[in-house]
Amino acid sequence: MTRYVISLIRGDGIGPEQTAAAKKILEAISDNTSTKFTINEVEAGDAALAKHGKALPEFSVDTIKNSQACLKGPVGESAADVIIVLRRMFDLYANVRPAKSYPNIPALSPKVDMVTVRENTEDVYLGWEFNADPGTVVALRITSEKASRRIAEYAFKTATMRDSKRKVVAVHKANVMRKGDGLFASVCREVAKKYPRIQYSELYVDAASMNLIRNPEEFDVIVTTNLFGDILSDEAAQVVGGLGMGPAANIGEGFALFEPVHGAAFDIAGKNAANPSSILLSAKMMLEWLADRHKDRKAAEQGARIEEAIVGLLKQDKKTKDIGGKLSTTEFTDLVAKEL
Amino acid sequence: MTRYVISLIRGDGIGPEQTAAAKKILEAISDNTSTKFTINEVEAGDAALAKHGKALPEFSVDTIKNSQACLKGPVGESAADVIIVLRRMFDLYANVRPAKSYPNIPALSPKVDMVTVRENTEDVYLGWEFNADPGTVVALRITSEKASRRIAEYAFKTATMRDSKRKVVAVHKANVMRKGDGLFASVCREVAKKYPRIQYSELYVDAASMNLIRNPEEFDVIVTTNLFGDILSDEAAQVVGGLGMGPAANIGEGFALFEPVHGAAFDIAGKNAANPSSILLSAKMMLEWLADRHKDRKAAEQGARIEEAIVGLLKQDKKTKDIGGKLSTTEFTDLVAKEL
Numbered sequence: 001m002t003r004y005v006i007s008l009i010r011g012d013g014i015g016p017e018q019t020a021a022a023k024k025i026l027e028a029i030s031d032n033t034s035t036k037f038t039i040n041e042v043e044a045g046d047a048a049l050a051k052h053g054k055a056l057p058e059f060s061v062d063t064i065k066n067s068q069a070c071l072k073g074p075v076g077e078s079a080a081d082v083i084i085v086l087r088r089m090f091d092l093y094a095n096v097r098p099a100k101s102y103p104n105i106p107a108l109s110p111k112v113d114m115v116t117v118r119e120n121t122e123d124v125y126l127g128w129e130f131n132a133d134p135g136t137v138v139a140l141r142i143t144s145e146k147a148s149r150r151i152a153e154y155a156f157k158t159a160t161m162r163d164s165k166r167k168v169v170a171v172h173k174a175n176v177m178r179k180g181d182g183l184f185a186s187v188c189r190e191v192a193k194k195y196p197r198i199q200y201s202e203l204y205v206d207a208a209s210m211n212l213i214r215n216p217e218e219f220d221v222i223v224t225t226n227l228f229g230d231i232l233s234d235e236a237a238q239v240v241g242g243l244g245m246g247p248a249a250n251i252g253e254g255f256a257l258f259e260p261v262h263g264a265a266f267d268i269a270g271k272n273a274a275n276p277s278s279i280l281l282s283a284k285m286m287l288e289w290l291a292d293r294h295k296d297r298k299a300a301e302q303g304a305r306i307e308e309a310i311v312g313l314l315k316q317d318k319k320t321k322d323i324g325g326k327l328s329t330t331e332f333t334d335l336v337a338k339e340l
Numbered sequence: 341m342t343r344y345v346i347s348l349i350r351g352d353g354i355g356p357e358q359t360a361a362a363k364k365i366l367e368a369i370s371d372n373t374s375t376k377f378t379i380n381e382v383e384a385g386d387a388a389l390a391k392h393g394k395a396l397p398e399f400s401v402d403t404i405k406n407s408q409a410c411l412k413g414p415v416g417e418s419a420a421d422v423i424i425v426l427r428r429m430f431d432l433y434a435n436v437r438p439a440k441s442y443p444n445i446p447a448l449s450p451k452v453d454m455v456t457v458r459e460n461t462e463d464v465y466l467g468w469e470f471n472a473d474p475g476t477v478v479a480l481r482i483t484s485e486k487a488s489r490r491i492a493e494y495a496f497k498t499a500t501m502r503d504s505k506r507k508v509v510a511v512h513k514a515n516v517m518r519k520g521d522g523l524f525a526s527v528c529r530e531v532a533k534k535y536p537r538i539q540y541s542e543l544y545v546d547a548a549s550m551n552l553i554r555n556p557e558e559f560d561v562i563v564t565t566n567l568f569g570d571i572l573s574d575e576a577a578q579v580v581g582g583l584g585m586g587p588a589a590n591i592g593e594g595f596a597l598f599e600p601v602h603g604a605a606f607d608i609a610g611k612n613a614a615n616p617s618s619i620l621l622s623a624k625m626m627l628e629w630l631a632d633r634h635k636d637r638k639a640a641e642q643g644a645r646i647e648e649a650i651v652g653l654l655k656q657d658k659k660t661k662d663i664g665g666k667l668s669t670t671e672f673t674d675l676v677a678k679e680l
């Protein structure tokens with residue numbers, strides 16, 4: 001028996017419904033297998049801001065610090081004050097966002113299977129901005145060799161482990177940001193040399209945004225800087241039929257946080273209409289990460305079973321309303337739980 | 341009779357074939373109507389760099405300065421050294437990029453009719469980058485109230501003139517760049533108040549990249565900063581079936597430059613296979629701009645006829661290979677010329 005302590009950020013909008021679904025699934029695994037979870041709920045986001053005056057209160061940070069991994073629901077207006085702070089605090093340098101075509105979900109191509117590996121600590125996300133004069137703002141966009149190398153290494157390792165196309169494409173805009181993206185691109189090229197069996201190429205970000213629509217099935221691993229990764233991973237999620245299916249992992253050396261790619265979706269909140277797949281697939285990524293870190297093959301198996309259960313339901317066209325189905329959040333979650 | 345002096349940058353890759361097509365069309369108009377053109381060819385780009393040691397030689401700049409508008413083919417590796425310099429030199433502050441569904445071209449939706457109004461002078465495009473230490477580059481991203489207001493005004497005027505959806509959406513990332521994009525957003529909001537009949541909204545850039553795929557027909561006018569406009573306009577061009585159809589106008593107070601959205605496409609260069617539509621539709625935008633500036637209704641009519649001729653051919657499924665047709669560049673161009 002192995003027990004993991006998980007911190008669970010409920011979030012805003014559809015967050016509480018999604019995290020309730022995730023909790024149910026983790027509890028089903030605890031009940032039926034030797035992989036056990038202690039789940040500590042965490043207040044963070046708009047609700048926490050309203051109640052405690054802080055989007056990410058100290059005691060929430062403490063609970064997260066005392067956990068082995070964090071699973072996070074989407075946060076509303078205060079999203080940046082939660083997620084950017086956590087990414088930096090735990091040095092979660094790799095934001096890993098798979099985009100896959102699933103059965104019976106309308107994608108631009110039925111054969112998409114790619115992952116965006118997004119640098120998660122620098123670029124404009126440091127928030128360093130100042131006024132040059134009252135009417136002019138200068139924002140600093142940071143690119144370091146260290147962070148570039150770390151994310152490039154992560155991307156190539158990812159490509160090596162995926163038994164698919166064995167391709168890495170570095171996406172940048174080095175024709176405009178010659179020094180900054182030039183540095184990023186040259187580091188990617190250097191790292192590529194260490195991986196001769198991985199096919200390496202580069203694309204300007206504008207061409208990449210086009211190619212994701214034109215031939216999404218060509219992509220395997222995209223490695224890119226923070227803000228481009230933000231944009232392209234959302235685009236890729238829509239290419240495979242919508243954000244409701246899109247999970248993300250924020251990976252550091254010692255800790256990791258998992259969350260849907262999408263936002264709080266206030267328009268459908270409280271209606272039992274959210275698609276829980278994005279957070280359940282995030283939980284699957286969490287189990288894979290825990291498995292890898294703790295040499296716990298069984299945890300990885302439980303993770304794989306979550307995805308299999310979702311795919312099995314989709315094959316029978318059992319799905320939530322956002323992707324053309326009839327099931328509510330809880331109905332879909334219950335069906336997934338039954339398979340575990 | 342009205343005569344316009346046009347400078348024509350031939351460019352690289354498919355550039356010479358496209359500009360030859362544009363020249364043929366402008367000459368057909370000169371021959372058949374009272375709108376006449378004097379066309380002065382300009383060397384700029386990779387070929388100019390190889391020949392003269394400069395991607396944009398002085399004498400080329402002089403020819404452009406002595407013209408009333410510039411039509412530009414795509415440029416290769418040295419693209420940034422030509423286009424960014426010209427945009428700045430002539431203060432071409434508005435980059436206007438329509439994306440429209442055309443008959444018999446596979447778009448994600450048959451009813452797309454939108455335009456990206458991209459700020460064209462600042463953001464990271466000033467090229468201000470320096471090393472903070474040997475392994476760290478800082479790029480300055482500039483956002484000024486003046487440039488934001490100018491582009492917002494341009495976008496709202498554009499929305500007023502389009503007799504369609506009367507919507508402007510400002511795209512930014514003010515949750516991360518709170519000061520810079522915060523300034524841009526607040527200026528857009530202010531300008532919006534002057535246009536109560538235009539429906540105004542805002543989108544984060546990641547959500548915009550998603551919505552362009554999910555419901556492209558909802559968009560009317562996007563107003564955004566330089567780099568986001570670069571990415572989103574390429575994406576929008578692909579949403580309506582490819583860059584081969586995408587024109588762009590770079591507009592200043594006293595001068596304007598027109599060019600395809602796409603690059604030099606070296607893979608199909610010299611094969612008489614390029615789609616000339618993007619440059620011909622750019623020529624149409626040039627005629628509209630000249631018409632407006634010189635109160636010359638006839639020039640606008642000639643511009644409209646270029647687009648009508650292209651649409652007429654597409655309706656009969658007469659098209660170039662890039663969009664599934666059989667015609668070569670010159671065959672398609674000749675058919676357009678016949679209609680004028």
Ligand SMILES: CC(C)[C@H](C(=O)O)[C@@H](O)C(=O)O
Nearest residue numbers: 079080083084230515516546
């Ligand atoms: C909420 C926002 C700051 C965040 C980001 O830009 O990283 C979000 O869009 C994401 O992709 O996780």
Ligand SMILES: CC(C)[C@H](C(=O)O)[C@@H](O)C(=O)O
Nearest residue numbers: 175176206419420423424570
């Ligand atoms: C060539 C490049 C500098 C340019 C840009 O980024 O503006 C191009 O992509 C464009 O959109 O015109």
